[in-house]
Amino acid sequence: xxxTKNKETTxxxxxxxxxxxxxxxxxxxxxxxxxxxxDHKESTLVQSYGPESRGGACSAQVVISDNTIHxxxxxxxxxxxxxxxxxxxxxxxxxxxxxxLLIDQDLVRPGKEAGEIWYxxxxxxxxxxLGRKMMAxxxxxxFFTAITKAxxxxxxxxxxxxxxxxxxxxxxxxxxxxxxxYGLATLKGLEKKAAGRTGAIL
Amino acid sequence: xxxxNIILFVCNWGPHTAFQTLQDIRADIPxxxxxxxxxxxxxxxxxxxxxxxxKGADGVMLVGCKSGACRYGSGTTTAIENIRDTRELLxxxxxxxxxxxxxxxxxxxSEALLQLLTEFTNKIQELGSSTVVPSKGQAxxxxxxxxxxxTVSLHDVFTCQDCGKxxxxxxxxxxxxxxxxxxxxxxxxxxxxxSSVKDDIWSCxxxxxxxxxxxxxxxxxxxxxxxxxxxxxxxxxxxxxxGGFFHSLMRTMTTPELKTDRWNWxxxxxKIDKKSKTxxxxxxxxxxxxxxxxxxxxxxxxxxxxxxxxxxxxxxxxALLENERCCxxxxxxxxxxxxxxxxxxxxxxxxxxxGIEEVITACPxxxxxxxxxxxxxxxxxxxxxxxLYDFLERxxxxxxxxxxxxxxxxxxxxxxxxxxxxxxxxxxxxxxxRLKPDGFQEMQETxxxxxxxxxxxxxxxxxxxxxxxxxxxxxxxxxxSELLVTSCPxxxxxxxxxxxxxxxxxxxxxxxxxxxxxxARSIYWE
Numbered sequence: 001x002x003x004t005k006n007k008e009t010t011x012x013x014x015x016x017x018x019x020x021x022x023x024x025x026x027x028x029x030x031x032x033x034x035x036x037x038x039d040h041k042e043s044t045l046v047q048s049y050g051p052e053s054r055g056g057a058c059s060a061q062v063v064i065s066d067n068t069i070h071x072x073x074x075x076x077x078x079x080x081x082x083x084x085x086x087x088x089x090x091x092x093x094x095x096x097x098x099x100x101l102l103i104d105q106d107l108v109r110p111g112k113e114a115g116e117i118w119y120x121x122x123x124x125x126x127x128x129x130l131g132r133k134m135m136a137x138x139x140x141x142x143f144f145t146a147i148t149k150a151x152x153x154x155x156x157x158x159x160x161x162x163x164x165x166x167x168x169x170x171x172x173x174x175x176x177x178x179x180x181x182y183g184l185a186t187l188k189g190l191e192k193k194a195a196g197r198t199g200a201i202l
Numbered sequence: 203x204x205x206x207n208i209i210l211f212v213c214n215w216g217p218h219t220a221f222q223t224l225q226d227i228r229a230d231i232p233x234x235x236x237x238x239x240x241x242x243x244x245x246x247x248x249x250x251x252x253x254x255x256x257k258g259a260d261g262v263m264l265v266g267c268k269s270g271a272c273r274y275g276s277g278t279t280t281a282i283e284n285i286r287d288t289r290e291l292l293x294x295x296x297x298x299x300x301x302x303x304x305x306x307x308x309x310x311x312s313e314a315l316l317q318l319l320t321e322f323t324n325k326i327q328e329l330g331s332s333t334v335v336p337s338k339g340q341a342x343x344x345x346x347x348x349x350x351x352x353t354v355s356l357h358d359v360f361t362c363q364d365c366g367k368x369x370x371x372x373x374x375x376x377x378x379x380x381x382x383x384x385x386x387x388x389x390x391x392x393x394x395x396x397s398s399v400k401d402d403i404w405s406c407x408x409x410x411x412x413x414x415x416x417x418x419x420x421x422x423x424x425x426x427x428x429x430x431x432x433x434x435x436x437x438x439x440x441x442x443x444x445g446g447f448f449h450s451l452m453r454t455m456t457t458p459e460l461k462t463d464r465w466n467w468x469x470x471x472x473k474i475d476k477k478s479k480t481x482x483x484x485x486x487x488x489x490x491x492x493x494x495x496x497x498x499x500x501x502x503x504x505x506x507x508x509x510x511x512x513x514x515x516x517x518x519x520x521a522l523l524e525n526e527r528c529c530x531x532x533x534x535x536x537x538x539x540x541x542x543x544x545x546x547x548x549x550x551x552x553x554x555x556x557g558i559e560e561v562i563t564a565c566p567x568x569x570x571x572x573x574x575x576x577x578x579x580x581x582x583x584x585x586x587x588x589x590l591y592d593f594l595e596r597x598x599x600x601x602x603x604x605x606x607x608x609x610x611x612x613x614x615x616x617x618x619x620x621x622x623x624x625x626x627x628x629x630x631x632x633x634x635x636r637l638k639p640d641g642f643q644e645m646q647e648t649x650x651x652x653x654x655x656x657x658x659x660x661x662x663x664x665x666x667x668x669x670x671x672x673x674x675x676x677x678x679x680x681x682x683s684e685l686l687v688t689s690c691p692x693x694x695x696x697x698x699x700x701x702x703x704x705x706x707x708x709x710x711x712x713x714x715x716x717x718x719x720x721x722a723r724s725i726y727w728e
Binding site for chain 1: 725728
C-alpha cells in the first residue's frame with residue numbers, strides 16, 4: 001500500500017477514468033502540471049476518449065517520474081482513480097498488486113476484485129452541495145493529493161489555480177480543500193481504526 | 203502572628219451553653235474568634251458559610267448539637283451535608299477545605315469545646331490569612347433622572363411604539379406574572395423606578411424573545427442589563443437566588459491571588475496538552491454539580507469531560523486554564539459590571555499570556571461572554587472564540603466521521619444565548635440530524651422563539667419561574683419524546699429542578715442529556 005510513497009520508487013503510474021464531461025482529462029492535466037511545474041519532476045499525459053465525446057468512457061494516463069519518461073502509456077497503474085462504474089470495470093483488473101484505488105463512492109460500486117482496502121469519497125455529492133456538480137473532479141484531485149501524496153499539496157493547489165477558467169479559482173480552491181480535508185480525515189480514520197480507537201469515549 | 207479572623211457559628215441550644223460556661227469561667231478563648239449565636243446549624247446554608255469567606259474570614263467553624271440531640275430533628279444532618287459540600291466548593295475555588303469545620307457538642311462539654319477552639323485557631327494561624335480580598339461595599343448611590351435618561355437613549359428605547367408585541371411574547375407575562383416589558387420601558391422613560399418597577403427589572407429573564415419580536419428593534423435585554431447596573435449601585439440586594447451563593451462565588455474569584463483548583467476531578471482518559479494553542483474553557487460546571495448534589499441528579503461536569511473527549515477524538519489535545527475563573531456572565535447580567543470586568547480581565551490576560559489562538563467552549567454563556575461581551579467592554583482578547591458545535595460541524599463536515607444512529611425519540615431545549623443572542627439555532631439541529639434519531643420532534647415554541655428554562659444569572663426565581671419550567675416540561679412531554687436534549691448546563695439544572703416538583707410526581711420526569719455528551723457517545727471513524 002505504501003510502496004508508492006517510498007522514495008526509492010521513482011515512477012508513479014496514475015490512471016484516471018470516468019465519463020466524458022466529468023473533467024477527467026483536466027484532472028490528469030492538473031496532476032501532470034503539479035508534478036512537473038511544482039515538484040520539478042517529469043510527467044506525461046495520454047488522454048483517450050470513447051466513441052462519444054460526452055458521456056462516454058474517458059480516461060487520462062499520467063506518468064510521474066524522477067527520471068526521463070521513455071514511454072507514456074500505462075499498462076498496469078500504481079494508482080487508479082475511478083469516477084464511473086464502466087471505467088472501474090475496465091481498469092480494475094490492471095491495477096498493480098498493492099496499488100491504490102480511489103473511487104467516487106456514489107458512482108462506483110467496487111467488487112471483490114478491488115481487494116480489501118480502497119479509498120472512497122462522495123465527490124459528486126460534495127460538489128453538488130457546493131453548488132457546482134462539475135467540480136467533482138477537483139474535489140477528487142484534492143482527495144487524491146491527500147491520500148496518495150503523489151504530488152505535493154502546494155504544487156497541486158497552484159496547478160489548480162493555474163488550470164481552471166479565470167474567475168473560478170476561489171470556488172475550485174474551495175473544492176480542492178474540501179476533497180483534501182476529506183482525504184486527511186479518511187487517513188486519520190484508518191489510523192484510528194488500526195489503533196482500535198474509533199469512538200470518542202474509551 | 204498574622205491578624206486572622208475566625209467566625210464561630212454556635213447553635214443556641216446545646217453548644218451555646220458550653221460556650222457560655224467558658225465565658226463564665228473566663229476561659230482563655232482565642233481572641234481571633236468572633237462568636238455568632240444562631241438558632242440552628244441546619245439554617246446556616248452553603249451560601250452563608252461561603253459568604254463568610256468572601257467577606258474576609260480566614261476560618262469558619264460551625265458548632266451544633268450532637269446528632270440526635272437537635273431540637274428540630276434534622277438540623278445536624280443538614281449541617282453535615284452543607285459542610286461537606288461547602289468544603290468541596292472551597293477546595294475548588296482555591297480557598298481550601300481545611301478552613302471550614304463542623305463540630306458537635308453537648309451542653310456540658312465546655313472543656314472539649316475550648317480544646318477544639320484552640321486547636322482550630324492554631325491550625326488557621328498555621329495556614330495564615332486567606333488570599334481572598336473582600337470587595338469593598340459601597341454606599342448606595344442615588345440614581346438621577348439624567349442617568350436613567352442616558353440609558354434610555356443609549357438603547358433607543360424612545361422608539362418603542364407601544365405596540366405590546368413584547369408583552370404578548372414574554373414568557374413571564376404568558377405564564378401569568380403581572381409583568382410587561384412595555385410597561386417597564388415606559389416607566390423608565392418617564393423616570394419612574396418605584397419599587398414595583400424595580401421588582402420587574404430584576405424579574406426579567408433577559409431571554410431576548412421581546413427583542414426578536416420588537417418592530418423597533420429595542421434590545422430590551424441589553425437595556426435591562428444597563429438599568430440593573432444602575433439599580434445595583436443604589437441598593438444592596440439584587441434578588442439573588444440560592445442565598446446569593448453564586449454571586450458570592452463569582453465575586454470571590456475576582457481576587458487575583460486566588461489559585462483555583464477546578465480541574466481536579468477530570469477523568470484520566472481525557473488528554474490535555476499544556477503547550478497547545480487551543481484552549482478549552484470549561485465554565486462553572488464543577489461548582490454546579492457540588493452545589494446541587496443534594497437536590498438533583500445534576501452532572502454537568504460530564505459536558506466538560508465529554509467535550510474534551512470530542513476534541514481528543516479529532517486529535518486536539520487542548521490546554522486548560524489552570525486558574526480558570528467564572529466568565530462573569532451572571533455578574534454582568536445582574537448589574538455587577540465592576541466585578542464582571544475584574545473577572546474578564548483576569549481570564550483574558552491569563553489566556554493571552556499562554557499565547558492561545560483559539561478558545562473552544564461548550565457553554566453558551568461562556569461563549570457569549572468571551573466572544574462578545576469581553577470585547578464590547580474593552581477587554582483585550584487576542585484569541586478566537588469557537589463554540590464546540592461549530593468546531594464539531596467543521597470537523598465532521600470534513601468527512602470520514604459518522605454518528606451512530608440513535609434509536610430514540612428526542613426533542614431539544616434551545617439555549618437563549620446560543621439560539622437567540624448568537625443566532626445559532628440551526629447549529630445544534632444540524633448535529634441532531636446527523637444523529638439520525640428515530641424521531642426528532644420540536645416543542646411548540648422552538649429555535650429563536652423557544653421558551654426560556656425559567657431563570658438567568660441566578661436571580662429572580664419565584665413561583666412563576668417554576669410555572670414556566672413546568673410549562674416547558676409539559677411541552678417536552680407532549681412531543682412524545684423519551685429524551686430531552688439540552689445545550690446549556692443551566693437549562694439542565696433548572697428543568698431538572700422543576701421535575702422534582704413533589705405535587706406532580708413523575709408527570710414531569712424526562713431523561714435529560716447534553717448534546718455534547720450525546721455526540722461523544724455516538725461519534726466514530728468510518
